[in-house]
Amino acid sequence: MGFEFTMDSFNKVLEDISKNFIFYAPRRIPGKGAFSDTDVVVYQEVEGFGQIELDEKSRFSPKEVINPITQTLFYFNENGYTEPETNNKGIIIFCRPCDANSFKRLDEIFLNNGPFKDSYYESLRRKVKIFVIECVQGFENCFCVSMGTNRFDDYDAFIRVAEDRITCDVKDNLLPAFVKHGISAEMRPDFISENAVKVAIPDQVNKTIFTHEMWREYSERCIACGRCTVVCPTCTCFTMQDIFYEDNHKCGERRRVWASCMIDGFTEVAGGHDFRPDKGMRMRFKAMHKIYDFRKRFGYNMCVGCGRCDDVCPEYISFSNCINKVSALSREVNG
Amino acid sequence: MSNPYSSFKASILSVKPQTDIDYTFRLATDLKVSSGQFVEVSIPRVGEAPISVSDFGEGWIEMTIRRAGKLTDVIHEMIQGKHLYIRGPYGNGFPMDKFKGKNLIIAAGGTGLAPVKSIISSFNQGITGIKDLTLLAGFKTPADVLFRDEISKWHENIQIEITVDNDDTGNWPGGTGLITGLIEQMDIANLEQTEVIIVGPPVMIKFSYLEFIKKGIRKENVWVSFERKMCCGIGKCGHCKIDGTYVCLEGPVFNYAKAEQLVD
Numbered sequence A: 001m002g003f004e005f006t007m008d009s010f011n012k013v014l015e016d017i018s019k020n021f022i023f024y025a026p027r028r029i030p031g032k033g034a035f036s037d038t039d040v041v042v043y044q045e046v047e048g049f050g051q052i053e054l055d056e057k058s059r060f061s062p063k064e065v066i067n068p069i070t071q072t073l074f075y076f077n078e079n080g081y082t083e084p085e086t087n088n089k090g091i092i093i094f095c096r097p098c099d100a101n102s103f104k105r106l107d108e109i110f111l112n113n114g115p116f117k118d119s120y121y122e123s124l125r126r127k128v129k130i131f132v133i134e135c136v137q138g139f140e141n142c143f144c145v146s147m148g149t150n151r152f153d154d155y156d157a158f159i160r161v162a163e164d165r166i167t168c169d170v171k172d173n174l175l176p177a178f179v180k181h182g183i184s185a186e187m188r189p190d191f192i193s194e195n196a197v198k199v200a201i202p203d204q205v206n207k208t209i210f211t212h213e214m215w216r217e218y219s220e221r222c223i224a225c226g227r228c229t230v231v232c233p234t235c236t237c238f239t240m241q242d243i244f245y246e247d248n249h250k251c252g253e254r255r256r257v258w259a260s261c262m263i264d265g266f267t268e269v270a271g272g273h274d275f276r277p278d279k280g281m282r283m284r285f286k287a288m289h290k291i292y293d294f295r296k297r298f299g300y301n302m303c304v305g306c307g308r309c310d311d312v313c314p315e316y317i318s319f320s321n322c323i324n325k326v327s328a329l330s331r332e333v334n335g
Numbered sequence B: 001m002s003n004p005y006s007s008f009k010a011s012i013l014s015v016k017p018q019t020d021i022d023y024t025f026r027l028a029t030d031l032k033v034s035s036g037q038f039v040e041v042s043i044p045r046v047g048e049a050p051i052s053v054s055d056f057g058e059g060w061i062e063m064t065i066r067r068a069g070k071l072t073d074v075i076h077e078m079i080q081g082k083h084l085y086i087r088g089p090y091g092n093g094f095p096m097d098k099f100k101g102k103n104l105i106i107a108a109g110g111t112g113l114a115p116v117k118s119i120i121s122s123f124n125q126g127i128t129g130i131k132d133l134t135l136l137a138g139f140k141t142p143a144d145v146l147f148r149d150e151i152s153k154w155h156e157n158i159q160i161e162i163t164v165d166n167d168d169t170g171n172w173p174g175g176t177g178l179i180t181g182l183i184e185q186m187d188i189a190n191l192e193q194t195e196v197i198i199v200g201p202p203v204m205i206k207f208s209y210l211e212f213i214k215k216g217i218r219k220e221n222v223w224v225s226f227e228r229k230m231c232c233g234i235g236k237c238g239h240c241k242i243d244g245t246y247v248c249l250e251g252p253v254f255n256y257a258k259a260e261q262l263v264d
């Protein structure tokens, strides 16, 4: 159902539903950017629509809302262990269509890969409602259209912001607050149909490409900082970590923390053997996961084309370029 | 919603040093495992690690653990009556049904013997259906030899050749040299009816494989067990993945025809 609001009336909607929900949205944090005097846009809790950053792509993705950077799995004491308590409030995430599509990818790994569901992820995920913010032109480095993630129809609300007016298409049980504060309006979601950056995805990637010299460029340029995976809305890897408390060694926690296949140590085992020591190999591993082997497993590509990996790379390595190279080579090899 | 990361407490029935740095721990548990599977073992506040089940029976499992770092150092301080936490078992294990009626050759390098030990034990109990078993094992020095007591008993039923890279004692009764030498000397009677398991460090696996191929073994009859870094054992953490293959889910045991396709 469609509704129209002023900023004020939309904030009243948020106020009403805030009794049952926490809102996360991109927010501008002044002075915390990569260079002094620059800002950074990150996902954080917001109270009103005015706090949401609409003009710039967020540096980090919304995945951290349900897949925290550090997450305690167990608290240990002398008698055994307990699991952390969970909050009952629902979660509303304001995000763009690409990010909205990323949750389905996270679901595949945490819920559908292997015989078990990740219960920590599931308990957060089931509380999430997605409020999609319309994109009218996309940002720098975006290539969602190539990935087919420019569209997202499974939203709980779709929001268009134009000249101090907010129009929404709303589904589901949140309707009363929208009915109360808005006026009924015609609203049909629009999605962008072209990005400046276009990426060709290879159908088949021949094994010869795995060891092709194209990867050598990345061996030389990449510094294994892992920024590209930290900002990626679909990267899910983690490492387990046990700690004990300084003031009481008998108590402690088991946590998981984000890990990156681009960083040293990801594949290193006892005895010091590292299965993927070279940065070019790591780039190939990451790229294949994003545009090839995830698809073989789940039927569609993992990458949602948000372009964040390109936004943050200190060495100006372009992932979209890399994929285009793989595609060109694949066409050569496969004929 | 059940929590797949929850472990349960299992008490230590016995601890048996195999070498200075490898101890075998027997735990009381009803866990149903098959040869080649692994469990996630942990000590709260210290850490968790994947460890192969080296043997199992009614009400117990054994693991042979090398002291290699943070967690395994602390495990080595544990004594009978204490307990460890475990979850699992995980992984596919060896295709025991395929081995029925066949001759099986196991080539094991160092601690690679742990994940196959239960195959040898159950063969000795006559419960595998395997026709004939040969074990080739290679260790660095005589002091590194695992499962000595068992090996002396296994001699009755199976053919065993043990070699050390370097005999620093001067009175090692077995052979010296690499395990590939043992394979080279083998006379494999019935190639079609022979299955081969190779377990050990990556380099040892590769060269042993090439040696078996020279003997005329088909790669479809060769099985290997992979070790990769693992943080979850259940297809979530991503560390064990090679291309699109999760070693914790689709492995750790692979047929060589599949294994050779995997590019780290």
Ligand SMILES: Cc1cc2nc3c(=O)[nH]c(=O)nc-3n(C[C@H](O)[C@H](O)[C@H](O)COP(=O)(O)OP(=O)(O)OC[C@H]3O[C@@H](n4cnc5c(N)ncnc54)[C@H](O)[C@@H]3O)c2cc1C
Residues within 6 Å of the ligand: A268, A269, A270, A271, A272, A273, B038, B047, B048, B049, B050, B051, B052, B053, B063, B064, B065, B066, B067, B068, B069, B070, B071, B072, B073, B111, B114, B115, B226, B227, B228, B229, B230, B231, B252
């Ligand atoms: C399927 C499988 C079966 C295994 N079976 C056995 C076994 O039967 N006996 C045995 O002694 N060991 C076995 N291992 C290896 C064992 O898991 C590692 O030795 C153990 O994780 C080291 O933990 P730590 O905390 O003591 O060392 P750490 O202090 O964590 O690390 C020491 C070194 O081990 C590496 N490492 C860390 N975590 C792992 C990991 N999960 N897997 C491999 N290396 C890691 C580190 O990068 C570092 O180089 C197996 C590993 C796998 C994947």
Ligand code: SF4
Residues within 6 Å of the ligand: A228, A231, A232, A233, A234, A235, A290, A302, A303, A304, A305, A306, A307, A308, A309, A310, A319
């Ligand atoms: S790989 Fe890059 S473009 Fe694709 S989803 Fe991840 S950060 Fe976005």
Ligand code: SF4
Residues within 6 Å of the ligand: A221, A222, A223, A224, A225, A226, A227, A228, A229, A262, A312, A313, A314, A315, A316, A317
């Ligand atoms: S952000 Fe760039 S330099 Fe850093 S790991 Fe990724 S590709 Fe390498």
Ligand code: FES
Residues within 6 Å of the ligand: B229, B230, B231, B232, B233, B234, B235, B236, B237, B238, B239, B240, B241, B246, B247, B248, B249
């Ligand atoms: S061990 Fe975590 S995915 Fe395989």
